[in-house]
Amino acid sequence: MTAPRVRFAPAPTGFLHVGSARTALFNWLYARHHGGEMVLRIEDTDAALKTQQYVDAIVEPLRWLGLDWDEGPHFQSERRQAHQAAVERLLSRGAAYFCDLTRGEIKQRCEQAGLPLGYHGWSRDRGVADGPGVVVRFRCPDQGETVVDDAVRGRVSFPNESLEDFVIRRGDGSPTFHLANAMDDHDMAISHVIRGEDLLNTTPRVLLLWQALGYGAPPRYAHLPLLVNAKRQKLSKRRDDVSLDDYRRRGCLPEAMVNHLALLGWGPPDAAEIRPLDEIVELFDLDAVKPSPAFFDPARLDHINSVYIKALTPEQFADRALPHVCGIAAADASGTSAAAETVDAACEDGTALTAAATTREAHQQRAHEVLLKLAGDLQQRVAALDEVWQWIDWILSDEVAYDDKAWQKSVVKGRAAAEVLGAVEARLAEDDFTSAERLEAVVMGVGDELSERLGVRVRSQAPVRAAVSGRAAGLPLWEPLKLLGKDEVLARIRQARSRL
């Protein structure tokens, strides 16, 4: 087999859809596995969507995923001349004709003829002349069938009588997707067209055009299973979370997203599902792609993401989590995260999150240090990077937000909580806060002593946690106490005691 040449051809819609990302990935995997090439082509037939912003919305997420291409981006709009010339050729050959019927007129004719709503070659013999608003339609054969030889689905045949004379040039002179698609795939020497199943029904049209244009053997088609939501409907922009960039902002790792996407419609021959991309490249092939729709399950993505997060070194974790803790990753999000709002607000109006970090830079430096020190404990607790903030906000901020339930449970109703806090404050005043282990020994020691004295189990960790963090649960306390520092810890315990 000669090296394949595939293309990823998204329409510029302002963002990259996870379904499109999956299509891009499968094209890329196929090309890389077989040592072929991938072309990026932006299908901007429709409007003037070739702005940098629209192109970036496609290119950047692809780069984020780690997918590259060997050629492009090409733009369909740049091939306008060639497309128009082809329309002329089809016209002069009688393979296409002009039509000036409006939607209403078509409907009317159907009713008069007692035919089901549709285009029944109405203008084939009307001899319509070209002019403003006049479209060009392709003359489909009335008999026979058009067969799509699909790498995923096998032989799919369409009765030609079910095909209507479709528009290949709009009233404004622009070519439609079918025409541009056939021509561009031919002219760019595409060998394999790998795309979503929603396009399967349009394939006979492209094939008919391919034939009429005298192009010879068509490319091999492969229609990938649709990505669906929990209700098993095609993922849609309106009701589902489909923007790849949103996942990035929420702290999904690109390698996790790629791995997750690869598992939708495909599975490795062995049982190892979570594995590096180069191994997936090695194992991937089209004949192993399943034809049935796949649910894009966010819970599964979370799991895969959590596995990748756990595998990060502390340094990698700190570097990658930092933007999510400092509001950078979510800066351009429509719904900014709590972390972003808190940090941005504090930094922008000049107020400090902590007395020590009075600038954004200082805050970042401090946050990085905290992330690095707590990496292991954080990594096993988050499924996405944007969850990190809620575990450490109390360390990075001077303000303690006391959770009512936690306060009641751990301090008010906590056994001997007042004594615990009193004793801990006294003992910690003697400590130099250089050892997390010693801090643990001190706090736990207070609990043990009280337990012995009172004859009942006294848990000393809970009230201390509530005092310094305002919460009932969280990270192992000792390293955070050290990071918070002696003055701050003692101040918080004092503050808690005064609340009693």
Place this chain on the structure above:
RNA sequence: GCCCCCAUCGUCCAGCGGCCUAGGACGCCGGCCUUUCACGCCGGAAACACGGGUUCGAAUCCCGUUGGGGGUGCCA
């Protein structure tokens, strides 16, 4: 309406005629570990949509039914 696709645990995959009393993973439930929350470990419930064929033998092949989805645009 018409055309097309799809059909194994709730979900994603394995199974491509006998290895299947159907395997793994997510999720769920239970237990262990633990002076928080987690991680980890152990265990459990959970599926071949239905009906006909073909075959010595079918989750695997064929047909039909049912169910789900997609398309049916001067969107792609």
